[in-house]
Amino acid sequence: MEQLRIPGPTPCPDEVLQAMSRQMINHRGPQFAQILADVTTKLKQLFQTKGDVFLLTGSGTGGLEAAIVNTLSPGDTVLSVSIGVFGERFAAIAEKFGAELIPLRFEWGKAADADAVRQALKAEPKIKAVLVTHNETSTGVTNDLAAISSVVKEFDKLLLVDAISSLGSINLPVDDWHCDVTITGSQKGWMVPPGLAMVSVSQQAWQAHQKARMPRFYWDFAKAKSYLEKGETPWTPVISVVFALSVALDMILKEGLANVFARHAQVGKAAREGVKSLGLPLFAEESHASNTVTAVAAANGLDSKKMLKILREEHQVILAGGQQKLDGKIFRIGHLGWVTESDIEAVISALKIVLPQAGFRSS
Numbered sequence: 001m002e003q004l005r006i007p008g009p010t011p012c013p014d015e016v017l018q019a020m021s022r023q024m025i026n027h028r029g030p031q032f033a034q035i036l037a038d039v040t041t042k043l044k045q046l047f048q049t050k051g052d053v054f055l056l057t058g059s060g061t062g063g064l065e066a067a068i069v070n071t072l073s074p075g076d077t078v079l080s081v082s083i084g085v086f087g088e089r090f091a092a093i094a095e096k097f098g099a100e101l102i103p104l105r106f107e108w109g110k111a112a113d114a115d116a117v118r119q120a121l122k123a124e125p126k127i128k129a130v131l132v133t134h135n136e137t138s139t140g141v142t143n144d145l146a147a148i149s150s151v152v153k154e155f156d157k158l159l160l161v162d163a164i165s166s167l168g169s170i171n172l173p174v175d176d177w178h179c180d181v182t183i184t185g186s187q188k189g190w191m192v193p194p195g196l197a198m199v200s201v202s203q204q205a206w207q208a209h210q211k212a213r214m215p216r217f218y219w220d221f222a223k224a225k226s227y228l229e230k231g232e233t234p235w236t237p238v239i240s241v242v243f244a245l246s247v248a249l250d251m252i253l254k255e256g257l258a259n260v261f262a263r264h265a266q267v268g269k270a271a272r273e274g275v276k277s278l279g280l281p282l283f284a285e286e287s288h289a290s291n292t293v294t295a296v297a298a299a300n301g302l303d304s305k306k307m308l309k310i311l312r313e314e315h316q317v318i319l320a321g322g323q324q325k326l327d328g329k330i331f332r333i334g335h336l337g338w339v340t341e342s343d344i345e346a347v348i349s350a351l352k353i354v355l356p357q358a359g360f361r362s363s
């Protein structure tokens with residue numbers, strides 16, 4: 001069987017897949033209302049929030065756009081903290097809708113420095129919101145969101161968090177860390193196919209929403225809230241994925257959130273140790289290495305594209321390459337959601353065989 005070890009979409013347990021094959025139901029009827037209420041309650045528990053949580057039909061990027069257009073107006077100044085591809089994407093969305101960007105970029109492979117965020121906020125009092133990626137999937141780095149958040153709140157700014165590849169796998173207590181909008185996607189640690197963005201909305205975000213003038217229709221949080229109150233979503237939801245999510249959330253709650261985080265920490269460590277044992281360098285600084293994705297530098301003559309091809313064709317192991325300027329320079333192992341240490345051991349064993357076939361010379 002194919003081993004899908006990319007950082008999303010991730011493999012789904014059989015129970016989750018079976019839930020997807022259920023017959024359709026009326027999305028404006030009592031059965032769906034019951035499921036929606038139940039899923040929303042459970043998601044609040046997993047987001048660790050008492051605020052609002054909405055299911056939006058769309059991919060994670062739709063959730064990022066929703067965060068922007070619901071809280072900002074054209075001309076608003078936004079500090080975009082970026083450590084990789086997805087930080088750049090969040091900023092690009094804000095810019096497209098007319099925000100004035102102040103980019104705060106860090107070298108790819110490194111985490112953002114909370115003190116630099118403080119300096120940037122001090123230097124420009126007009127900043128209204130800070131965009132930050134919790135877990136940068138393109139580089140395998142997890143930012144110290146607690147530290148960044150406490151700086152952002154020293155200045156009482158809005159904090160919009162891309163937690164697409166971390167929430168539900170790496171601890172992110174949304175209320176304790178004062179995240180105003182937090183976005184995740186079903187195809188990541190949730191063990192569910194793509195199709196849903198899940199977002200939390202704080203009181204401060206609602207205050208911003210009242211004044212926000214960026215154009216919005218499909219993503220309007222006010223519509224999501226008023227429909228949720230009557231057990232519906234404003235638009236036809238991706239019902240099968242909601243069925244799947246309902247089953248997956250029960251599995252996560254049964255395992256226990258702390259245990260899920262501990263398992264990801266263990267699996268992340270196994271991936272890093274395994275990679276190092278092969279003589280390959282980690283791309284991300286280890287102090288901030290992600291527990292959901294490990295980025296590996298293609299060093300010592302390794303042709304990473306050739307390696308990915310042999311892994312896929314001869315070992316049925318699917319890993320991810322590097323994105324944009326990291327294309328051909330790194331490869332990435334996804335280890336989020338339905339994953340155990342033995343899955344990672346299998347990846348490392350396959351790598352051990354394939355590396356020399358793809359030009360790698362151990363020094």
Ligand SMILES: Cc1ncc(COP(=O)(O)O)c(C=O)c1O
Nearest residue numbers: 059060061086135137164165185
């Ligand atoms: C951190 C991060 N942000 C945003 C996205 C984009 O999500 P989607 O592909 O679901 O639109 C991803 C997906 O890879 C991601 O990992």
